[in-house]
Amino acid sequence: MFPITTIDATVLQKCSECDAEKNLCICLSCNLLFCDHIEEDHIFSHFISTQHAYGMNLKEKKIFNLSLDKYDNDFIQKNNCTQLVEYPFDDFISNMITDYNDPLITDNGSERIVEKEKLMNIDLIKNLEDLRNENKSLSTTIDGLTQEKEKQDKQLNEIHQNLVNERATNKQLEKRFNKNLEDLGNENKYLSTTIDGLTQEKEKQDKQLNEIQQNLVNERATNKQLEK
Numbered sequence: 001m002f003p004i005t006t007i008d009a010t011v012l013q014k015c016s017e018c019d020a021e022k023n024l025c026i027c028l029s030c031n032l033l034f035c036d037h038i039e040e041d042h043i044f045s046h047f048i049s050t051q052h053a054y055g056m057n058l059k060e061k062k063i064f065n066l067s068l069d070k071y072d073n074d075f076i077q078k079n080n081c082t083q084l085v086e087y088p089f090d091d092f093i094s095n096m097i098t099d100y101n102d103p104l105i106t107d108n109g110s111e112r113i114v115e116k117e118k119l120m121n122i123d124l125i126k127n128l129e130d131l132r133n134e135n136k137s138l139s140t141t142i143d144g145l146t147q148e149k150e151k152q153d154k155q156l157n158e159i160h161q162n163l164v165n166e167r168a169t170n171k172q173l174e175k176r177f178n179k180n181l182e183d184l185g186n187e188n189k190y191l192s193t194t195i196d197g198l199t200q201e202k203e204k205q206d207k208q209l210n211e212i213q214q215n216l217v218n219e220r221a222t223n224k225q226l227e228k
């Protein structure tokens with residue numbers, strides 16, 4: 001299959017060898033342009049050096065076989081080509097399609113080409129429609145995700161605010177707790193001192209009590225002897 005060559009009609013086309021601008025032909029194998037003059041025949045010298053046998057006259061759009069040195073009217077049909085050269089920005093395009101209807105080239109070829117192009121267009125439109133739908137569905141998904149994210153951001157902010165409040169409360173509680181602990185420590189110390197004092201007092205009293213009891217026992221014994 002020969003590739004489709006695009007001829008930019010907005011740019012002046014020239015022969016690859018001599019810069020000639022008239023009677024240009026395109027080599028269908030490598031898509032280079034060459035002149036086709038009687039004196040300078042660069043499409044032919046290109047065939048001699050490369051064995052690229054097929055060329056097309058840009059003006060008449062006729063395909064020729066250089067090895068046989070004659071036009072090949074069945075070329076498109078034989079080679080299963082849809083289009084060999086396209087001319088954007090130029091009336092040449094419509095001329096090209098008209099050429100396919102030329103009974104000299106092919107009868108069924110043009111119908112097949114048009115059918116094929118129609119099918120390609122239907123495919124393209126379908127792909128476009130699929131992409132649009134996919135786009136819509138993605139947009140909806142993005143909207144949903146954005147809303148969800150906003151909601152989560154809000155929740156996160158609330159949680160953060162709660163945490164800050166809680167920390168402040170904790171600090172106050174800690175302060176109060178430390179103060180209470182200190183108070184209790186002081187009270188404890190005071191109580192310990194008091195207990196120590198009371199214990200000493202008690203020991204003293206116990207001693208005095210013992211002495212009094214001893215005195216009482218002694219006195220009782222003396223009394224009993226005196227009764228006798």
Ligand SMILES: [Zn+2]
Nearest residue numbers: 015018035042
């Ligand atoms: Zn030339």
Ligand SMILES: [Zn+2]
Nearest residue numbers: 027029030052
């Ligand atoms: Zn070539």
